[in-house]
Amino acid sequence: MTQPEPWAALRRHWQELADLGGIGALLGWDQSTYLPRAGAASRARQQALLSGIRHARATDAAYGRLLDGAQAQGDLTPVQTRTLAVARRNFDQATRLPAEFVQTFSQHAGETYSAWVQARPENDFARLVPLLDKTLDLSQQAAAYFPEFATPMDYFIDAADEGMTAEQVDRVFTALREALVPMVDQAAAAQVRTDFLSRHYPIPAQLALGEAIARDYGYDTGAGRQDLTAHPFMTRLGAHDVRITTRVREDDPTDALYSTLHEAGHAMYEQGVAEDLLDTPLGGGVSAGVHESQSRLWENLVGRSRAFWAGQFGRFRDAFPEQLADVTEDEMFRAVNVVRRSLIRTDADELTYNLHVITRYELERDLLNGRLAVRDLADAWHAAYDTNLGLRAPSDVDGVLQDVHWYGGRIGGAFQGYTIGNVLSAQFYAAAQAATPGLEGDLARGDFTRLHSWLREQVYAPGRLYTPGDLVERVTGQPMTVEPYLAYLRGKYEGLQG
Amino acid sequence: MTQPEPWAALRRHWQELADLGGIGALLGWDQSTYLPRAGAASRARQQALLSGIRHARATDAAYGRLLDGAQAQGDLTPVQTRTLAVARRNFDQATRLPAEFVQTFSQHAGETYSAWVQARPENDFARLVPLLDKTLDLSQQAAAYFPEFATPMDYFIDAADEGMTAEQVDRVFTALREALVPMVDQAAAAQVRTDFLSRHYPIPAQLALGEAIARDYGYDTGAGRQDLTAHPFMTRLGAHDVRITTRVREDDPTDALYSTLHEAGHAMYEQGVAEDLLDTPLGGGVSAGVHESQSRLWENLVGRSRAFWAGQFGRFRDAFPEQLADVTEDEMFRAVNVVRRSLIRTDADELTYNLHVITRYELERDLLNGRLAVRDLADAWHAAYDTNLGLRAPSDVDGVLQDVHWYGGRIGGAFQGYTIGNVLSAQFYAAAQAATPGLEGDLARGDFTRLHSWLREQVYAPGRLYTPGDLVERVTGQPMTVEPYLAYLRGKYEGLQG
The missing domain is CATH 1.10.1370.30 (Neurolysin; domain 3)
Structure with a gap:
C-alpha cells in the first residue's frame, strides 16, 4: 500500500475523530442538561453506538499504517514529531487492551456501580x-x-x-x-x-x-x-x-x-x-x-x-x-x-x-x-x-x-x-x-x-x-x-x- | 449466506438506524437552539459525517439481503408485511439515486442557498x-x-x-x-x-x-x-x-x-x-x-x-x-x-x-x-x-x-x-x-x-x-x-x- 500523502490522510482522519468526539460530547452534554427523563434508554444506546464507531476508527489498522508511513517518511518538523508521538500514544492506549477485556471490564464496572447505588x-x-x-x-x-x-x-x-x-x-x-x-x-x-x-x-x-x-x-x-x-x-x-x-x-x-x-x-x-x-x-x-x-x-x-x-x-x-x-x-x-x-x-x-x-x-x-x-x-x-x-x-x-x-x-x-x-x-x-x-x-x-x-x-x-x-x-x-x-x-x- | 434469523438481525439494524437518526436529530436540535455562534463550522461537518455513516448503514447491501431473506421466508403477519414494505421503500429511496448524483445535487443546493441569501x-x-x-x-x-x-x-x-x-x-x-x-x-x-x-x-x-x-x-x-x-x-x-x-x-x-x-x-x-x-x-x-x-x-x-x-x-x-x-x-x-x-x-x-x-x-x-x-x-x-x-x-x-x-x-x-x-x-x-x-x-x-x-x-x-x-x-x-x-x-x- 503506497502512502503518497500520509499527512493529508492523517489530517482527515484526525478531523473525523475530532468530529466524532464532538458528537459524543454533545450526547453527554444533553444527557446532563436537557434530556427528558424518559429519553435515558435511547440516549444510552446512542452513546454506546457512537463510542463503538469512534473506537473502530481510532483503532483502524489502516490508520496505524498511516502513522507508520508518516514516521518512516522522516524529515519531520518538531510539531510533526510531537503530533505523531501523541497520536501513537492514543492509538496504543486504544489498541493494546483486547476488545474482550475492555468488554468484561466495562460490564463489571456497570454491575459494581449498580451494587454501590444499592x-x-x-x-x-x-x-x-x-x-x-x-x-x-x-x-x-x-x-x-x-x-x-x-x-x-x-x-x-x-x-x-x-x-x-x-x-x-x-x-x-x-x-x-x-x-x-x-x-x-x-x-x-x-x-x-x-x-x-x-x-x-x-x-x-x-x-x-x-x-x-x-x-x-x-x-x-x-x-x-x-x-x-x-x-x-x-x-x-x-x-x-x-x-x-x-x-x-x-x-x-x-x-x-x-x-x-x-x-x-x-x-x-x-x-x-x-x-x-x-x-x-x-x-x-x-x-x-x-x-x-x-x-x-x-x-x-x-x-x-x-x-x-x-x-x-x-x-x-x-x-x-x-x-x-x-x-x-x-x-x-x-x-x-x-x-x-x-x-x-x-x-x-x-x-x-x-x-x-x-x-x-x-x-x-x-x-x-x-x-x-x-x-x-x-x-x-x-x-x-x-x-x-x-x-x-x-x-x-x-x-x-x-x-x-x-x-x-x-x-x-x-x-x-x-x-x-x-x-x-x-x-x-x-x-x-x-x-x-x-x-x-x-x-x-x-x-x-x-x-x-x-x-x-x-x-x-x-x-x-x-x-x-x-x-x-x-x-x-x-x-x-x-x-x-x-x-x-x-x-x-x-x-x-x- | 444463510439467514437463520433475518428478523432478529433486521430488528438490530432498525434499532441502529433509529439511534443514528436520533443522534442526527440531536445535532440539528442543538444547532437550532443552543449552539454558540462560533460552533457552526464544526457542527456542519459533524452533521455531514453522521449523515454519511447513517446513509452507509441504510444502503448496506447486507441489509438489502436481509430484507430479501425475510421476504423469501414467507409466512408473514400483516405487521411484518407492512414493515418490510416500508423498509423496502426507504431502502429504494436511499439506494436508487447514485451517490455521485446526490453529491452534485447537495452541493448545488448549498451554492444556490448562499446565492439566495445574497x-x-x-x-x-x-x-x-x-x-x-x-x-x-x-x-x-x-x-x-x-x-x-x-x-x-x-x-x-x-x-x-x-x-x-x-x-x-x-x-x-x-x-x-x-x-x-x-x-x-x-x-x-x-x-x-x-x-x-x-x-x-x-x-x-x-x-x-x-x-x-x-x-x-x-x-x-x-x-x-x-x-x-x-x-x-x-x-x-x-x-x-x-x-x-x-x-x-x-x-x-x-x-x-x-x-x-x-x-x-x-x-x-x-x-x-x-x-x-x-x-x-x-x-x-x-x-x-x-x-x-x-x-x-x-x-x-x-x-x-x-x-x-x-x-x-x-x-x-x-x-x-x-x-x-x-x-x-x-x-x-x-x-x-x-x-x-x-x-x-x-x-x-x-x-x-x-x-x-x-x-x-x-x-x-x-x-x-x-x-x-x-x-x-x-x-x-x-x-x-x-x-x-x-x-x-x-x-x-x-x-x-x-x-x-x-x-x-x-x-x-x-x-x-x-x-x-x-x-x-x-x-x-x-x-x-x-x-x-x-x-x-x-x-x-x-x-x-x-x-x-x-x-x-x-x-x-x-x-x-x-x-x-x-x-x-x-x-x-x-x-x-x-x-x-x-x-x-x-x-x-x-x-x-x-
Missing part, C-alpha cells in the same frame, strides 16, 4: 468487597498490558499525566501533607462569620453575575455557553464550541460562583489552544493535572484572593443589596476562605481538600501494590482520616462508600489529578505574577486581561505540543514542585489570621 | 435564474430515477405522502380555491378588534401558559421538552424523547401560543405511536400530510375554536390581567381568527394560507411539467397572486424570493403538504366529533382527554402500519375529500359574520 444507603461495604476485589484484579491486569511501567500506579498516573511517576507524586504528596496538617489545625480554629452566605440569593441574579465574571476572565461565550446540571463539568463539542455547566443553590451563592469560575478555567484552556492545532492530536489540554491547574488557578488563586474581592465585591452588593447590606468586603473574603474539617471531599475547603485526595491516593496505591486488601479498606479509610484530618466517619456511608470513582470504573489514577492541579496552579500563578508586575492591581480593578493573555500564550496555545513535564518546566523554570503552593497557602492563611 | 435583499431574481434552471433540471433527473411515476410531481408527492397522486392533489386544490376566493372576500371585509394583541406580554408568562395548554392537550413533557428557536419545529431524538421548539414575541402572544400548539400536535402524534412499533420502520408518523393534519387539528380546529376560548380565556386573563382587562372572550376568539389578505405566507391567517400554498404548488407543477420556464417564474408569481389573492408584491423580495424552499433544495413537493394537512385535519376532526358526542363541551371545560385518546388510538398508535390513504379511509370512512374542511371553514366564518 449498598451505599444500606452502609453495606461487605457486600461490595468481592466486586471490588475483581475491580482491583482487572485494574492490575489492565496495567499489565503496559509492561513499560514500573508499577500499576505508574501506568494509571501516566495515562492521566503523561510522563509523571508514582515516585514523583508520592514525594509531592508527602511534603504537602506534612505542611498541611498543622496549617489546618490553625486555620480551622479561626472564628469566621459566614451567616450571610446562607441567606436567600435569587437564582437568575446568581447566574448572571457568575457568567459576567467568567466573561471578564476571558471565557468567550460566542464560542461556548453555560447551562445548569447536577454535577458541573466542561466539555468540548467542537473546535469553537466549548461549554460549561454549573449548579446553583438559593441558599449559597458561592456554590454556583466557584463552580462557574472553576469550569471557566477549564474552558479558557480549551478555547486558548492555537487554531492550527485544533482537530489534531495536539488540539486540547495536555494532561489532567495541567487542566485542573487552570481551573483551580481561576477558581482559587484568583477567585478567592483579596484582590479579586476588592474588584468584585461592589458588583455583588449591587446584585444582592439586601443580602449583603451588613457585610464588608473583608468579611466576604474571609467567608469564602473559611477552613473547616469535614468528612466529605466535595464539601471541603481549599486547604483540607488536598488531605481528602491524598488519603484516597495512598489507599489506591496500597491496594494496587498489594499492601492493602480490599476487605481491610473500610478500616484503613477510617484510620487514614483519623491521621490526616483527625476525624472518624460514623459509618462507611461517609467513609469508603462516599465517592463513586472506585465503584464505577477502575482502582488507580482517579484522584491524584485534583491535588496535582492545586500544586501546579500555584506554580503557574507564581510564574504569571513574576512576568506581570502589578498583577494584583489589575485584579483589584476587575481587569483580568493581562493574566488571561499570559496564560493563553504560555499554557493554553501550545495545547499538547510539549509533554506536561516539559510545559511546566518551560513556563515556570522548574519541574513540578510543591513550594509555590505551600508559599501561597501560608501567605493566604497567615494573612487571614493576622 | 440576492434576496438585492431583489435580484435574475441572478438566480441559471441556478434555478439547474435545480429544476436536477429535480427532474431525480424523479427520472423512479420511472414508475407518471410525472415528476407524482414522484415528489408520493415521497412525502405515500400513494398520493398529483391528479388527486390537483382535484382537491382546485375545489378548494374555488370555494376559498369568495370566502376570503367576505371574511377580509369584516371589522375585527385586534389592538390588544399588540400590547406587551412578558415572555416567561407566555411560555408557561403555552406549555401548560400543550400538557393539557396531552403532550408528555416527561418524554419531551420545549425550547426557543427562530423557526419552530418538532423533532424525535429517541423512542421517548420528542421535543418541540417555539419562538416568542413580546408584542404578540398568539405567535408563541399557536406555534406551541402546532408543534405539540406533531409531537403528540410521534409520542402516541405504539410502543412495539418504535425503533422499527413503522415507528413514526405515516406521511407529511397526515402529520400536518395533526398539528393543524390541535392548532386551528381546536385552538382557534370558540369552545377552546370558552375553556382558556380565564386562564389568559389570569396570566395577563392588565393586558386583557378591557377584552371579552368573544373579542379574543374573533381576534385570533381575523382574516387579512397579505403577501407573506408565514404571516397568513388560517383561510388565506391555503391560497399561498396552492399558488406555489401550481407554479412548481408547471415548472416540472415544462409549462413554465424559470425565467418567467417571477412574473408568473405576480400574476398568480393577482388571481388568487388580488394582491401584487411591490418587488420580488415579497414575491418569488420569499421562501427558502426552492433555493435550498429541489423544486417539487415542498408545499402541498401544508394544505393537504389542513384538508385532512378537518376530515379527522369530523370523525372525532362523530365518535365523541359532546366533544365541544369537553373543550369548553378545558378537558382534552377524550379527543387525545381517540386520536391516539385511531391515528397515532398505528404509526406507519397502514398507508396514508388506508389510514384516512379506516378512520374517516372515505378517501381524502375537501368537504369536511370546507364545511368547517364555512361554519366558522359564517358564524363569525353572524
Whole structure:
C-alpha cells in the first residue's frame, strides 16, 4: 500500500475523530442538561453506538499504517514529531487492551456501580468487597498490558499525566501533607462569620453575575455557553464550541460562583489552544493535572484572593443589596476562605481538600501494590482520616462508600489529578505574577486581561505540543514542585489570621 | 449466506438506524437552539459525517439481503408485511439515486442557498435564474430515477405522502380555491378588534401558559421538552424523547401560543405511536400530510375554536390581567381568527394560507411539467397572486424570493403538504366529533382527554402500519375529500359574520 500523502490522510482522519468526539460530547452534554427523563434508554444506546464507531476508527489498522508511513517518511518538523508521538500514544492506549477485556471490564464496572447505588444507603461495604476485589484484579491486569511501567500506579498516573511517576507524586504528596496538617489545625480554629452566605440569593441574579465574571476572565461565550446540571463539568463539542455547566443553590451563592469560575478555567484552556492545532492530536489540554491547574488557578488563586474581592465585591452588593447590606468586603473574603474539617471531599475547603485526595491516593496505591486488601479498606479509610484530618466517619456511608470513582470504573489514577492541579496552579500563578508586575492591581480593578493573555500564550496555545513535564518546566523554570503552593497557602492563611 | 434469523438481525439494524437518526436529530436540535455562534463550522461537518455513516448503514447491501431473506421466508403477519414494505421503500429511496448524483445535487443546493441569501435583499431574481434552471433540471433527473411515476410531481408527492397522486392533489386544490376566493372576500371585509394583541406580554408568562395548554392537550413533557428557536419545529431524538421548539414575541402572544400548539400536535402524534412499533420502520408518523393534519387539528380546529376560548380565556386573563382587562372572550376568539389578505405566507391567517400554498404548488407543477420556464417564474408569481389573492408584491423580495424552499433544495413537493394537512385535519376532526358526542363541551371545560385518546388510538398508535390513504379511509370512512374542511371553514366564518 503506497502512502503518497500520509499527512493529508492523517489530517482527515484526525478531523473525523475530532468530529466524532464532538458528537459524543454533545450526547453527554444533553444527557446532563436537557434530556427528558424518559429519553435515558435511547440516549444510552446512542452513546454506546457512537463510542463503538469512534473506537473502530481510532483503532483502524489502516490508520496505524498511516502513522507508520508518516514516521518512516522522516524529515519531520518538531510539531510533526510531537503530533505523531501523541497520536501513537492514543492509538496504543486504544489498541493494546483486547476488545474482550475492555468488554468484561466495562460490564463489571456497570454491575459494581449498580451494587454501590444499592449498598451505599444500606452502609453495606461487605457486600461490595468481592466486586471490588475483581475491580482491583482487572485494574492490575489492565496495567499489565503496559509492561513499560514500573508499577500499576505508574501506568494509571501516566495515562492521566503523561510522563509523571508514582515516585514523583508520592514525594509531592508527602511534603504537602506534612505542611498541611498543622496549617489546618490553625486555620480551622479561626472564628469566621459566614451567616450571610446562607441567606436567600435569587437564582437568575446568581447566574448572571457568575457568567459576567467568567466573561471578564476571558471565557468567550460566542464560542461556548453555560447551562445548569447536577454535577458541573466542561466539555468540548467542537473546535469553537466549548461549554460549561454549573449548579446553583438559593441558599449559597458561592456554590454556583466557584463552580462557574472553576469550569471557566477549564474552558479558557480549551478555547486558548492555537487554531492550527485544533482537530489534531495536539488540539486540547495536555494532561489532567495541567487542566485542573487552570481551573483551580481561576477558581482559587484568583477567585478567592483579596484582590479579586476588592474588584468584585461592589458588583455583588449591587446584585444582592439586601443580602449583603451588613457585610464588608473583608468579611466576604474571609467567608469564602473559611477552613473547616469535614468528612466529605466535595464539601471541603481549599486547604483540607488536598488531605481528602491524598488519603484516597495512598489507599489506591496500597491496594494496587498489594499492601492493602480490599476487605481491610473500610478500616484503613477510617484510620487514614483519623491521621490526616483527625476525624472518624460514623459509618462507611461517609467513609469508603462516599465517592463513586472506585465503584464505577477502575482502582488507580482517579484522584491524584485534583491535588496535582492545586500544586501546579500555584506554580503557574507564581510564574504569571513574576512576568506581570502589578498583577494584583489589575485584579483589584476587575481587569483580568493581562493574566488571561499570559496564560493563553504560555499554557493554553501550545495545547499538547510539549509533554506536561516539559510545559511546566518551560513556563515556570522548574519541574513540578510543591513550594509555590505551600508559599501561597501560608501567605493566604497567615494573612487571614493576622 | 444463510439467514437463520433475518428478523432478529433486521430488528438490530432498525434499532441502529433509529439511534443514528436520533443522534442526527440531536445535532440539528442543538444547532437550532443552543449552539454558540462560533460552533457552526464544526457542527456542519459533524452533521455531514453522521449523515454519511447513517446513509452507509441504510444502503448496506447486507441489509438489502436481509430484507430479501425475510421476504423469501414467507409466512408473514400483516405487521411484518407492512414493515418490510416500508423498509423496502426507504431502502429504494436511499439506494436508487447514485451517490455521485446526490453529491452534485447537495452541493448545488448549498451554492444556490448562499446565492439566495445574497440576492434576496438585492431583489435580484435574475441572478438566480441559471441556478434555478439547474435545480429544476436536477429535480427532474431525480424523479427520472423512479420511472414508475407518471410525472415528476407524482414522484415528489408520493415521497412525502405515500400513494398520493398529483391528479388527486390537483382535484382537491382546485375545489378548494374555488370555494376559498369568495370566502376570503367576505371574511377580509369584516371589522375585527385586534389592538390588544399588540400590547406587551412578558415572555416567561407566555411560555408557561403555552406549555401548560400543550400538557393539557396531552403532550408528555416527561418524554419531551420545549425550547426557543427562530423557526419552530418538532423533532424525535429517541423512542421517548420528542421535543418541540417555539419562538416568542413580546408584542404578540398568539405567535408563541399557536406555534406551541402546532408543534405539540406533531409531537403528540410521534409520542402516541405504539410502543412495539418504535425503533422499527413503522415507528413514526405515516406521511407529511397526515402529520400536518395533526398539528393543524390541535392548532386551528381546536385552538382557534370558540369552545377552546370558552375553556382558556380565564386562564389568559389570569396570566395577563392588565393586558386583557378591557377584552371579552368573544373579542379574543374573533381576534385570533381575523382574516387579512397579505403577501407573506408565514404571516397568513388560517383561510388565506391555503391560497399561498396552492399558488406555489401550481407554479412548481408547471415548472416540472415544462409549462413554465424559470425565467418567467417571477412574473408568473405576480400574476398568480393577482388571481388568487388580488394582491401584487411591490418587488420580488415579497414575491418569488420569499421562501427558502426552492433555493435550498429541489423544486417539487415542498408545499402541498401544508394544505393537504389542513384538508385532512378537518376530515379527522369530523370523525372525532362523530365518535365523541359532546366533544365541544369537553373543550369548553378545558378537558382534552377524550379527543387525545381517540386520536391516539385511531391515528397515532398505528404509526406507519397502514398507508396514508388506508389510514384516512379506516378512520374517516372515505378517501381524502375537501368537504369536511370546507364545511368547517364555512361554519366558522359564517358564524363569525353572524
